[in-house]
Structure formats: structure tokens, C-alpha cells
Amino acid sequence: MDPLSQLAKFIATATPPDEVGTKTALILADSIGAIVGGAAEPEVGALRARMAQGSVGAAALIGTHLTTAPGVAALLNGTAGTTLAMDEGNQFCKGHPAMHVIPAALAEAAA
Numbered sequence: 001m002d003p004l005s006q007l008a009k010f011i012a013t014a015t016p017p018d019e020v021g022t023k024t025a026l027i028l029a030d031s032i033g034a035i036v037g038g039a040a041e042p043e044v045g046a047l048r049a050r051m052a053q054g055s056v057g058a059a060a061l062i063g064t065h066l067t068t069a070p071g072v073a074a075l076l077n078g079t080a081g082t083t084l085a086m087d088e089g090n091q092f093c094k095g096h097p098a099m100h101v102i103p104a105a106l107a108e109a110a111a
Contacts, residue, residue: 027088027098027102028098028102030087030088030098031081031087031088031098031099031102031103032062032102033086034080034081034082034084034086034087034088034099035062035063035077035080035081035103036062036063036080037063037080037083037084037086038063038079038080038081038082038083038084038086039061039062039063039064039077039080040063041080041083041084043083044076044079044080044083047076047079048061048064048066048076051068051072051075051076052066052068052072052076055068055069055072056068056069057069057070057072057073057110057111058110058111059072059073059074059106059107059110059111060073060106060110061073061076061077062077062080062106063080067110070107070108070110070111071107073103073106073107073110074103074104074106074107074108075103077103077106077107078099078100078103078104081099081102081103082096082099087099
């Protein structure tokens with residue numbers, strides 16, 4: 001079995017502890033809240049107006065009623081999520097890794 005298939009099998013069959021699901025839900029809620037807050041900022045609105053124009057797709061621009069292509073949604077949602085510097089932090093990573101992953105994962109899931 002090739003390494004990618006092994007990884008996929010592991011992910012599909014893993015049963016993480018309940019605490020992992022609880023923490024994941026909190027990080028997801030925190031990230032979405034940060035995206036909604038940032039989406040209301042005028043600078044993000046201006047970027048959204050330029051980038052989403054003519055872009056068609058099912059990926060949500062969180063905090064708006066718009067959908068767009070996954071790549072555009074990932075970029076705009078990630079930008080909105082970091083605009084107010086409210087996104088979660090991880091003391092072990094010394095950064096905000098969720099905001100770099102969640103917008104792309106949500107956009108890809110919509111695709």
C-alpha cells in the first residue's frame with residue numbers, strides 16, 4: 001500500500017479521544033467567528049468586491065450571502081479571519097495554524 005493510501009486509511013479509521021473533538025469544535029467556532037468579524041471590515045469588503053467579481057462556485061464567503069470559487073473563498077475567508085487578529089493561537093506552534101487551514105478546508109469541502 002502506498003503512503004498516501006496508508007494515511008487515508010489511518011484517517012478514515014482513527015478514533016480520537018473525545019477531547020480532540022471538543023477542542024476541534026471550539027477552534028472551528030473561534031475561527032468562523034473571527035472570519036465573520038473580519039468580513040465586516042471595509043478593507044476586506046473592498047478586496048472581496050474585486051476578487052469575487054465574476055467568480056462562480058459553491059464555496060461560501062463567510063459573513064456574507066455570497067458564494068464563489070473555492071480558491072477565492074479560501075483566500076478571502078483566510079484574509080478576513082486574520083484581519084482583526086482574533087483567531088485562535090496555539091502555544092506549541094507559536095502562531096495561528098487553524099486560520100491557515102480551516103478556510104481552505106471549508107472551501108474544498110464545498111467544492
